[in-house]
Amino acid sequence: MKLRVLDIKGNLTDKKVEFNEKIFSKKSYDHSIYLEVKRYLFAQRQGTHKSKEKGELSGSNRKLHRQKGTGGSRKGDIKNPIFRGGGRVFGPKPRKYLIKLNKHTKNRVKKFIIEQKLIQNRIKIVENIELNIPKTKFVLELLKSLQLKGKKLLMVLGEKNKNLYLSSRNLENFKLLNVNELDCFSLLNFPYVVFSENSIKKINEFLSI
Template structure:
């Protein structure tokens, strides 16, 4: 498979990137994708939920009525869970939702998703460029030239670029990631992927499993 590199005006250049067909998988990894997406979404949870149990509430500890002889059930104090405003029985406590997934499995999932995008012709490669000042209009024009305006697009760059980040953070259907931040959820959530020329060389570490 061969992809030509585009310039920032959306025109083809003389440069190209070749992908050896031997690196592609011959089977599906849908279950691995499920595990990775589940791990990613779980990691986004704050886990700060908390409800007070009976012993954590402030209030009177006076026994509401005597134990026997009233015809009613035993109730204890006002903090009893059976009352409105009482303590919660086995309520949620702060916890972490992190789950572990092997690094190799994560790389396999990234590779599989990128391969599917390649097969669907939803991967573009643009030559390296510099942005000296933050300018959102530059990103809008770039997407227009690439015919991706109003389409959900993910751009992967090889090096951190603060001006590029500031230029793109206010766009609705666009996300910018450094190659080291690449996650499977973003790869799935954005139909189109734009690789910079310097990032595509680093992406081979995912494609050489």
């Protein structure tokens, strides 16, 4: 499979990128995708939730009334969980939601998703973009020339480009990532992907796994 490299105006250039169709997967990796998405979403959780138990509350420790003879139930102090404002029984505590997943599995999932987007013709490759100053209008014109304006789009660069990031951070349904930051969740979440020319070498490494 060969893809022509586009310039910033959406015109075809003489450059081509070739992907070997023989390495495309012949089987599904649905369960591996599920595990990777689950790992990614769990990793986004801060895990700082905390509620106070009976021993962590400030207040009087005096027993509310005598143990027997009142005709009512036995009660301890006012911090008892049965009272409003009392401690919470088995409340949430800070914890980590990290799930370990084999590195090879993560790379295999990434490869499978990219392959599927290639087959569905949802990947485009553009020449390296250089901006001297941040300019959102430039990014809008680029998306229009690529016929992707208004569509949910992920752009992947080979190296960091601060001006391009500043130009695109306010755009809706658009995300800009460095190739080293590329994750499976973003690949799944955005139907269309645009790779810069300098990111292809790294992408080919994923596909050759």
